Amino acid sequence: MSISFHxxxxxxxxxxxxxxxxxxxxxxxxxxxxxxxLSGLKxxxxxxxxxxxxxxxxxxxxxxxxxxQTPPHRDTAMGVFSICSxxxxxxxxxxxxxxxxxxxxxxxxxxxxxxxxxxxxxxxPHHNFEKSESxx
Amino acid sequence: MSISFHxxxxxxxxxxxxxxxxxxxxxxxxxxxxxxxLSGLKxxxxxxxxxxxxxxxxxxxxxxxxxxQTPPHRDTAMGVFSICSxxxxxxxxxxxxxxxxxxxxxxxxxxxxxxxxxxxxxxxPHHNFEKSESxx
Numbered sequence: 047m048s049i050s051f052h053x054x055x056x057x058x059x060x061x062x063x064x065x066x067x068x069x070x071x072x073x074x075x076x077x078x079x080x081x082x083x084l085s086g087l088k089x090x091x092x093x094x095x096x097x098x099x100x101x102x103x104x105x106x107x108x109x110x111x112x113x114x115q116t117p118p119h120r121d122t123a124m125g126v127f128s129i130c131s132x133x134x135x136x137x138x139x140x141x142x143x144x145x146x147x148x149x150x151x152x153x154x155x156x157x158x159x160x161x162x163x164x165x166x167x168x169x170x171p172h173h174n175f176e177k178s179e180s181x182x
Numbered sequence: 183m184s185i186s187f188h189x190x191x192x193x194x195x196x197x198x199x200x201x202x203x204x205x206x207x208x209x210x211x212x213x214x215x216x217x218x219x220l221s222g223l224k225x226x227x228x229x230x231x232x233x234x235x236x237x238x239x240x241x242x243x244x245x246x247x248x249x250x251q252t253p254p255h256r257d258t259a260m261g262v263f264s265i266c267s268x269x270x271x272x273x274x275x276x277x278x279x280x281x282x283x284x285x286x287x288x289x290x291x292x293x294x295x296x297x298x299x300x301x302x303x304x305x306x307p308h309h310n311f312e313k314s315e316s317x318x
Contacts, residue, residue: 048186049237049301051272083271086249089264096263099235099274101185113222127232127305128225135219136187136303138235138274165185167272169263 053165055079055151057100059158066118067130068141068159075158077143077166079151087169090153094145095172098155101165102137139164142172189301191215191287193236195294202254203266204277204295211294213279213302215287223305226289230281231308234291237301238273275300278308 059075077098079087090096112133114123126134139160147154153169195211213234215223226232248269250259262270275296283290289305 047301048188049303050184050186051274052184054271082246083249083263086262086271088250088261090261097276099272099276110218113219114224125224125226126222127219128307130306134304135190135222136235138187138304140233140235140276140306165183167185168270168274170266170276171264 051167053101053167054083054169055166057158057160057162057164057166059160059162061158061162064159064161066159068143068157071157071159073158074146074154074156075160075162077153077155077169079153079166081151084151087148087151087153090145090148090169092145092147095142096145096155097170097172098141098143098166099168099170100139100141100160101167102132102134102139103163103165104161105132105134105137108133108135108137138167187303189237189303190219190305191302193294193296193298193300193302195296195298197294197298200295200297202295204279204293207293207295209294210282210290210292211296211298213289213291213305215289215302217287220287223284223287223289226281226284226305228281228283231278232281232291233306233308234277234279234302235304235306236275236277236296237303238268238270238275239299239301240297241268241270241273244269244271244273274303
């Protein structure tokens with residue numbers, strides 16, 4: 047079974063050196079969302095953290111040898127579902143970034159760990175990651 | 183541009199009444215992962231929280247009228263990217279569940295808000311959602 051998605055926009059950043067994870071990133075960039083989705087952005091606010099799901103579009107194809115991988119800061123191999131490697135069966139990335147500005151369909155953010163031109167699949171509110179906190 | 187993914191497994195649960203969000207859920211179920219990915223599961227541990235990305239496979243097609251939606255517990259319409267509605271441009275769901283048991287390729291979890299037979303796209307470690315916390 048194949049499930050197809052279409053990007054809702056693109057990450058833009060002039061940074062060429064990227065941290066290996068958003069939690070270590072102060073890199074700034076822009077989420078350029080397709081204008082046809084503009085009204086869907088209306089409640090995103092400056093200062094807010096948002097979850098960005100994206101396509102690891104530069105990742106090589108997944109093979110069985112990638113089921114365990116040794117992260118750069120580790121010395122033992124770990125199961126792919128316990129690490130954040132971009133080389134995964136379905137190359138979907140997840141980053142939490144902070145909104146620093148909004149102008150129409152362009153969302154300025156800090157915390158980028160994606161390459162320039164990364165296809166964006168979805169944006170979700172972040173406050174929902176805390177169990178028993180209020181959520182939409 | 184179309185991006186295609188293939189499910190890595192399936193959510194199984196006998197529950198027919200599901201909460202509207204995982205943060206409100208004590209429902210138990212099983213993540214049945216394709217045995218070919220077994221070694222990728224090796225570091226998932228009982229008691230751990232994991233992030234499950236899945237396909238909202240029962241959602242109707244997205245249309246412009248769904249760019250803003252009124253959540254069940256609200257009285258005003260909100261932008262789709264600020265709410266957790268399953269009716270989104272790319273119907274990808276995200277839930278955080280707690281591992282209660284592991285047996286081969288079957289992960290028993292608590293916190294299910296997905297329907298039985300929901301296709302699973304990815305599993306990621308959860309501890310990475312906290313900024314500046316250690317992560318893999």
